[in-house]
Amino acid sequence: QFHPTGMIEPEGMDGRLVTEAVRGEGGRLYNSEGERFMERYSPKHMELDARDVVARANYREIREGRGTPDGAVLLDISHRDPGYIKDRLPNMYEQFVEQGVDITEEPMKVSPTAHYGMGGIEVDPRTCATAVEGLFAVGESTAGVHGANRLGGNSLAETVVFGKILGAHLADVLDDLLPPVPLDEGAAQEHFAALDVLATGTGGGERDPEGLIDELRDLVWDHAGIVRTGDGLREGIVKLRDLKKRAGELAIPDASTSRRFEHVLNLRAMLTAAEAVMRGALAREESRGAHHREDFPEEADGWQKNILCAGDEGGDMHLWTEPVGEVPAEIRKALDEDYSLDYHYLE
Template sequence: MRDVPPTATGESAAAVEYDTVEVDVLVIGAGAAGARAAIELVDRGVDPEDVLVVGKRQHGDAHTTWARGGVNGALGTLDPEDDWTIHAADTLNEGHHVNDPGKVETVTRRMPRLLRQLDEWGMDYSRTDDGEIDQRYFGAQSFRRTAFAGDYTGEALLDTLVEEARARSVPKRENVFLSQLLTDENRVLGAAGTDLDTGEFVVFDADVVVLAAGGYTGLFERHSSRDDENTGDGLALAVEAGASLMDVEFVQFHPTGMVGDRYGEDWDGRLVTEAVRGEGGRLYNAAGERFMERYSPDQMELDARDVVARAIAEEIEAGRGTDSGGVYLDISHRERSFIEERLPRMYERFAELGVDMAEEPVEVAPTAHYGMGGVAVDDEGETAVDGLYAIGETMAGVHGANRLGGNSLAETIAFGEVAGAAIAERLMAGEREPADNALHDAAVAHLQGLSALANSDGANDPAALLEDLRSLLREHAGILRDDDGLAAGLERLEELRARATDLAVNGTTSRSYEFALNLGFGVTVADTVLRAARERTESRGAHFRTDYPDTDAEWRRNVLVERDSVGAARLSTEPVGSPSEAVQEALDAGYELDYHQLE
């Protein structure tokens, strides 16, 4: 345990103690992206003892496990005419062409090899009759390229990566909440935070920091994450350290989240995997109409997620929804044995809730599911802050205005590999820089603030304010947006920010302390979402402005948000690049899913 050192000016600070941990590479986030980066580092010759993976939860219990439906890669198992260029074209089309084409191609080129590598590592894929990795249809994909393990693909993938990391003796540390990156002159020095088990403060002295901490849709009222996940940690840490955020206005609302009193409050918004529709599930309104015939007669339930989500919202708004404010998803026309084999987790979940999917439909409504935006990074995942990387859902660039289903898991392992390789090369080329006063001065200032927060006896409950924030974003930055609503959201956010300065917290091991930290991150990220959504005066993909309902060719640009020298948000835009000749050829060919093959 380290006592507070003198500050750079020689002045002593209030008493606060902390442990210091020295490591070459600190990976923040223990999901698929973080695990894959750590594996690559070791495979590239970095000593495992020079790497540390830190997570807010227990190791192996990350949001990755909730990605059910599958992971994309143009293996051509069932459709041999598929290839990586068509996968890239589908991704760009789904992203409404504000994706970074280079990052898209990085993912789609690598995925066939990476899927086979996971197979070699023992991933529990579903198989065809001849033993090949099976692939299913997913929304807006031209061919069957979504590999899967029943409907628990994320769980199977993360289990595989965790076992590989263990086999390489990659160190890990659980239940640590990192609340600030420590920097000096645009160089990352490490991070500071709290061990949630012991309540003690800890400082990590690191040459390189990798943010693999998930996304930000847990900040919305109805969402598919657990309540203490996807609260914008990585984005807030990055922007407060001097990095830029990009595309944060693009929030994907998955069409099928659970809704209805019969399921209970704990299940509200939880995902009903797209695999249900990929295996032939149909959507009906309360009048029994298969309403997607009106909105997308060619692609039906497997059109892009933004299209299906808005269609459901319009049905509900028109009074054709259920009493619970949803619609029906029905796969009961399939054989019971088929459902049990292809959708085992969904079947079991609803059976435990008293619903037999083989006999009756389930109720669903759109739920905040994925943030296409994130931290702006270069081709290797590095941010504008030297030594700071961001990968997985924390990074921006791959998905554009709307994510292709099955690409989230693909992005995690592809950019985990890319960043791991780049960092390993960086480490081999240079000497580790020792800790200096800048690290500890920055740490002390932050930890003093945490100590004051942990012992604050204010008037407001952090958990209640976090719920207010979620309600604010749902109301003002939901599926349908306009300038008046976004401006009102920013005003409400300022009121909430003021209340957040007067919190009641019960010590560093309390849930109220964790909620308070989540609230701080949430306010930071919500501000960027509202401002970026107001800046983009068009409708594109998941961003739909009722006052600007058309897509504007002049807005084929990315919106970036950064903090200026006094902490205020500063917005700018930059043009999108062009795809390679090979991918452009695939775009020009106009491949498209023929949904009716499922009928």
């Protein structure tokens, strides 16, 4: 899920969130031609339309050359009283003053930013158990709670709700889980041998995992970002294969306790997540919530299902689909009544 408004500068702060509340308090988005462009994208809801709609509008303005030279659109709240801004948006005021921008007088440069991962590990919602015995998961690492478009504020609610469910469940079953399931020695040896190759540097490949992490970030942003196409995703998947190969040859000769060693392990997990995202996005030939395909811009009834993926024995990833669950009656009623929540003060 992409957030419409992140800072673009200074370096190190790029991507830092500019809260929804700025638009909630009346902030307006302008392009470099001074046009309040949300009139074109969403004349009814304007800047307060759903996160994905505003993120795509900002992205398109920048991509089509109507952004600032450094790749931003302008978010302006300076039409409001300075005292009101400082009172209602004290953190934003401070955040920008520190960068030499007084938001009571001038606009903020903003650009969409990656915000939240709505896919993740499949768990049993009653116990938070994963498919791996003895391994449980809650929160952003899991999938299934937020559908195609998480509403602001729902992530923290999720962590509290499922944290409580998991805690209660573990208190009940802890005795049965101890001692832990013994390691499969064969699998463990194979894993340790692979780590040894990495740590002794005998892999003979590149030595800069952080460089590869940066490349991976750029690759996913460019090929599986806010607006996706089949061609772009296919090209990205080919590049990903190359990156995966190079990651497999990384060599970190200076001991297994170094930060670089840790980065390699993270990189491997990131590559798996990136592959799941890109292949899932390629398979889903429709647009739904935060997933937008320029070549399939509409929601398709046949696609109201989840895409799952898992590694097979040869180490390749395979994908399949499963139907989504029934919508509970009270939620169906709220949807039918077009109930909406003013969530513009939550992220």
